[in-house]
Amino acid sequence: MNWNSPAEFFAMGGYALYVWGSFGVCALAMVLEPWLVRQRRNTIVQSLRRQARAEKLDKEHA
C-alpha cells in the first residue's frame, strides 16, 4: 500500500493537479460520450415511433 491516509492519496505527492486533471477529464469524457450516444439513439427511436403511429392512424382512417 502506497498511502498512509486519504489526504496523502488525494495529494498525489504534490502532483494532484496533474494526476487528477488527467484521470478526471478521462472519467468525464467516458460519462459524457455514452450519454450523448444515448440521446442520439432516443431521438431517432422517438421519431420512428411517431412515424409508426402516424402511419397506423392513416390506415385506420383510410
Next chain:
Amino acid sequence: MSNRLINWFKYASPASFYPVAGKMIPWFWLLAAMFGAAGLWLSFFVAPTDAVQGEGYRIIFVHVPASWMSMFIYLVMAGWAGIGLALNARLSGMMAQALAPTGALMAFLSLWTGAFWGKPMWGAWWVWDARLTSELILFFLYLGFMALQAAIDDPRRADKAGAILALVGVVNVPIIYFSVKWWNTLHQGASVSITKAPSMAMTMLWGMLLMALCLWMYSIAVALTRARAIMLEREAHADWVKTLAEVRA
C-alpha cells in the same frame, strides 16, 4: 461442409447485425467496468511510486492506453472503410462512421493527459515534438473524417469520400508509432516493446494493460451503440426497422 461454416456475410446486413450488437453491448460494458476497476486498483494502490517522477508518473495508466486506442481505432476504422470501398457493403460505412467520434475522443484524451504529464515533467504543456505533432495530426484526421462525412448529404457518397480520407490518413499511424525512434524527441521511447524485456515493474505493466483493456471494451460498447443509432437513422424506411419492438406504435 457448408453448414459447419459460419456465414459471415449474413451479419454484413444491418437487419441481422442490429439485434446481435444489441445483445453484445451490455457484456462489453460489464467487461469495461471489471477491467477498469482492476486497472484502477493496480494503478493507484499496487503499483509502486516511481523513483524519478514520484506519483506524477501515474498519468501513464491512462495516457498510454488512450494513445494506443487512438491509433488502434483509426486502423479499425480505416479497415472498415476499405472493406466498404471494396465490397460496397452498407454496414462497413456505418461502422467506420460509428468509430470516428470515439477515436477522436481517445486522441483528445491522449493529448490532454500528455499535456498534464508534460507540464510537471518537461515544464511545458506542449512542445512541437514529432510524437506530439503526429498525434495532433491524428486528432485532426478524425475531425476531418467526421466533418467530410457530415458535409455530404448522400450517406453512401459520404462513406466513399470518408473512406478515401481514412485510407490516406493511415500513413500517419506508423509515423506516430515510430516517431520516438526516427527522430530525437523529448517524448520518451515506447513504454512496452515486443522485442525487449519490460523495463518497468510488472505491476505497472499489468495496470497499463488492464486499463487498455478497459478502454478497448468501452470503445466497442460505445461504438456499437452509436452504430445501432446510425443504422436506425439511415434505414428509417426499411421494413426491418418498422418491425422492431422498440419502434412499433
